[in-house]
Amino acid sequence: MTTRWLSPEEQRAWRAYMAATHLLEDAMDRQLQQDAGMPHLFYSVLANLSEAPDRRLRMTDLAETLKITRSRLTYAVTRLERDGLVRREDCRWDKRSSIAVLTDEGMAVLERTAPGHVAVVRATLFDRLTPEQVGQLEEIFTGVARGLQGGSEAGTDDVPWRRRSSCSGS
Template identity: 75%
Template sequence: MTTRWLSPEEQRAWRAYIAASALLEDTLDRRLQQEAGLPHLYYSVLAMLSEAPDRRLRMTDLAEVLKITRSRLTYAVARLEKDGAVRREDCEWDKRGSVAVLTDEGMALLERTAPGHVETVRRAVFDHLDPGQVEQLERICTGITKALQGDGTETVTPDDLPWRRRSCPSS
């Protein structure tokens, strides 16, 4: 099989993406740590739960929404649970599963933290894009996500998707 090397244009785009995504994640993490002592992932857990019906989601569904492994989510939820922001309950319809529930304390934390987070996202990303570029960014990211999740052109196995993996790969 012949390697399909990146063209110079693709290489520049790839490196720009890597730089932007690393710096954006660092910026979001630093701001949230300073404001609320939360890493970006923990904030995302709170935000997703706040948008769910009754502020609750099955852990597996929450992992899928966040695009992370179940073990990583379990660790994050355990920390948020310890801080009183989230609680876990047994899943009524699946005895093997559990449900993450956003507490009133977690909602208050999210409401205090959200304005600063949104301002950081706006300054870091959207203030630099015109409406057409925002639309392009959405289409590009949606296309990449669909391809990685299996858009019908490739077979995606459960181990290809983080939230379906049985365990983390060993290093």
């Protein structure tokens, strides 16, 4: 098989993407650690639960929404549960699953933390883009995500939320 090396333009774009991704993730993590003592993943769990009906989601659905492995989600929810921000309930219609529920305390933490988080996202990303670039960014990453999620053309089930480890518990 012949390797298709990146062109100079592709190499520059790739390196710019990687640098920006790392810097954005670092900025978000620093703000969330400072304001709420939690990493971005934990905040994302709270935010997604806050938007769900009755602030509850089946763990497997939450893993899919977050695009992470079930074992990584189980770890995050266990830590959030320990802090009283989330609780788990048995799933009545699927005995193999559990439901993650955002507690009132978790909602209060999210409400206190969200303004700072939005300010960082706006300052580090959206304030640097034109409205046209925002649309392009959405289009580009929607296409990338669609391809990586095993769309009909890819035909793969190797996506994070479908991977299981021996200790996933979700």
